[in-house]
Amino acid sequence: MRFTRYLAFLNKPYLLLLGYIFLSVVLMNFSDTASLQGVRWALLQVLNVVDSFKTEFTYRKNLEAENERLKKENFYLHITNQRMREMVLENARLRELLNLKTEHSYDFIAARVIAESSEKGINSRVLNVGEQGGVRENMAVVNAEGLVGKIIGVSAHQSIVQVLTDLNCRVGARLEKSREKGIVGWGGDPWLDLEYIPKNIRVEPGELVITSGLSEIYPEGLKIGVVTDFSETDYDMFMSVRVKPAVNFNALEEVFVIKTEIPENIARE
Amino acid sequence: MNKSHLRYLLVFLAALLVQSTIVKYMEIVHWRPDLLLIILVMYAVQYGRKLGSTAGFLVGVSSDLISGGLLGLGALSKTITGFIAGGVSRLFQERSQFIFTLFLGGLIHDLIYFYINTLGKEVAWRVIWFVHIIPNLFYTAIVGMVIYYFAGRWLKADD
Numbered sequence: 001m002r003f004t005r006y007l008a009f010l011n012k013p014y015l016l017l018l019g020y021i022f023l024s025v026v027l028m029n030f031s032d033t034a035s036l037q038g039v040r041w042a043l044l045q046v047l048n049v050v051d052s053f054k055t056e057f058t059y060r061k062n063l064e065a066e067n068e069r070l071k072k073e074n075f076y077l078h079i080t081n082q083r084m085r086e087m088v089l090e091n092a093r094l095r096e097l098l099n100l101k102t103e104h105s106y107d108f109i110a111a112r113v114i115a116e117s118s119e120k121g122i123n124s125r126v127l128n129v130g131e132q133g134g135v136r137e138n139m140a141v142v143n144a145e146g147l148v149g150k151i152i153g154v155s156a157h158q159s160i161v162q163v164l165t166d167l168n169c170r171v172g173a174r175l176e177k178s179r180e181k182g183i184v185g186w187g188g189d190p191w192l193d194l195e196y197i198p199k200n201i202r203v204e205p206g207e208l209v210i211t212s213g214l215s216e217i218y219p220e221g222l223k224i225g226v227v228t229d230f231s232e233t234d235y236d237m238f239m240s241v242r243v244k245p246a247v248n249f250n251a252l253e254e255v256f257v258i259k260t261e262i263p264e265n266i267a268r269e
Numbered sequence: 270m271n272k273s274h275l276r277y278l279l280v281f282l283a284a285l286l287v288q289s290t291i292v293k294y295m296e297i298v299h300w301r302p303d304l305l306l307i308i309l310v311m312y313a314v315q316y317g318r319k320l321g322s323t324a325g326f327l328v329g330v331s332s333d334l335i336s337g338g339l340l341g342l343g344a345l346s347k348t349i350t351g352f353i354a355g356g357v358s359r360l361f362q363e364r365s366q367f368i369f370t371l372f373l374g375g376l377i378h379d380l381i382y383f384y385i386n387t388l389g390k391e392v393a394w395r396v397i398w399f400v401h402i403i404p405n406l407f408y409t410a411i412v413g414m415v416i417y418y419f420a421g422r423w424l425k426a427d428d
Contacts (some may be wrong), residue, residue: 013352014316020326022350027330027341040334047335050286115289115335122338122386151335160337167386188396189299251297 002248015099019076041155044115044126048158051114052126106219107259110136111141113252114158123166123189125149130157134211138217140258146246147171147211147222148255163249164224172215173224175201176208184209184224187242190249191226194241201239203230209243276424277312281328284308289335295412300404302412305332306378309347310371311417313354315425325351342385350378358372367421371413 061101101150111127129135131154141148141161151171153160165186171196173184180201187193194209207227213220225243232239282359284304292301305328313321328351329344336343361369379402387397 013322013356016319017322017348017352019321021345023326024329024341024345024348027333027344028339030342031340036340040337040340043331043334047286047289050290054290113425116293116339117289117336121337125336126337143381162337167390186392188400250299259315 020221022035037153037155040153041158044155044238047115047131048128055112063268065193108256111135111159111255111257111258113255123163123249125153125161125163125255127159127161127255127257129159129240129257130155130159134259135257139260140222141216141255142250142258143247143255145248146225147218148247148249148252150217151257161255163252164192164245164247165249171218171224172212174212175203175227176210177204178202178207181212181214182241184243190226190245192243192245194227194243195243196238197230197241198237199232201238203227203239203241209241219260273315273424273426277284277308277324280308280375280420280424281305281324281331284330285331285335288332289329297408298404300408303375303378303405304412304416305347305379306350306375306409307371307413307416308352309351310374310413311367311421311424313351313374314358314367314370316355318352318355321351323351329351340388345376345385346381349381350374353377354421368410368414371410372406376402379406379416385415 001034020170027036111129111133113125115126116246117124117253125148127135127141135151135154137154139151141150149161149163149166151159152162164171164184167186170187172181172182174181174195175197178201180197182194182196184192184194197203198209205227209224211222211224211226213222223246224246227241228244229242230239231242284307289302295301308343309321309325309328312324316324325347326344329342330340330349333340333343353368357373358366358396363423372428383397383402
């Protein structure tokens, strides 16, 4: 009898609404707990299965055309590779002359996008490679066009990438010509904003924006985008620089996770 | 559980999968329809505030789990949307009930969602209004009308 009295609130719409709001707020507070993450990864496994069907279908459909295209690309890359090899050798000689060390050489983990966020503002993609493939949280993700984002969640077989156009994404950046540092963040899809660039700095549309290398997550020199526009106001010390991302996030399919040693304090964040 | 509820359940599950995997191919500029919102509003219009908010909560949690975002954020916005859609739908004439409720529900959903998601951040609300909320709302409404036209009766039927 008492139990049914407790359940009586289920018949009152406002009390029920308050109950769900309370549960939602509780979920927000415990969003990162292991058990909730476990449920999240289990659901993503289902998506992986759906994706494997889709991939198999499109794979067979495009195989012949892809083969032809790859042959041409292979030929082109062969020639480019030869030229690059010459340049690397030349670069090594010049570095030796300047007594500079080669700073980084990274391993890449190839991954495929299997799903993306269904909510507006949150811009994330689910990759088909996880902890067992060597992916760890806070590793940077790139493709041939430039910087894609960073890993924000990892399970055994999948991982989640927060892409640059996510509301909460911030990347230490640098203007390629002036070398001035700033922070790139969300500027309203599909744009990015480069902040904290002083007004006395000369900025030109078309100038490249690259990672500054000051963060321990993103290696230096990864292409973020191109300056399209900038504006100044009398009351602000900094100008507002609008950046077009180098990566076409709508057509994101294959990416590479940069395998780096993430320091303990960052990995735990 | 009658057959209509079962049909809605299947459609919700299908919409969840399609929203995460296929809707990206329906993107125009960078606007996408929100299939879950459409089905939620249809359900809330038919079954009222109590079941509307319950469905909103469950759909929101599932969507949060898949999207990789903050767990509970979609649940909160969809719960309130389901509740309001279930309540206000009675104010509209039957012919235009769904579309007006979808507009109002979508607007409230996006406002709650973006407000909480941007708490403590400097964001241009003008951009959010004109680049996200309004175009997405219109796109969702158009797709919603198509779904309602083809599947509305089938989903509603109790037999």
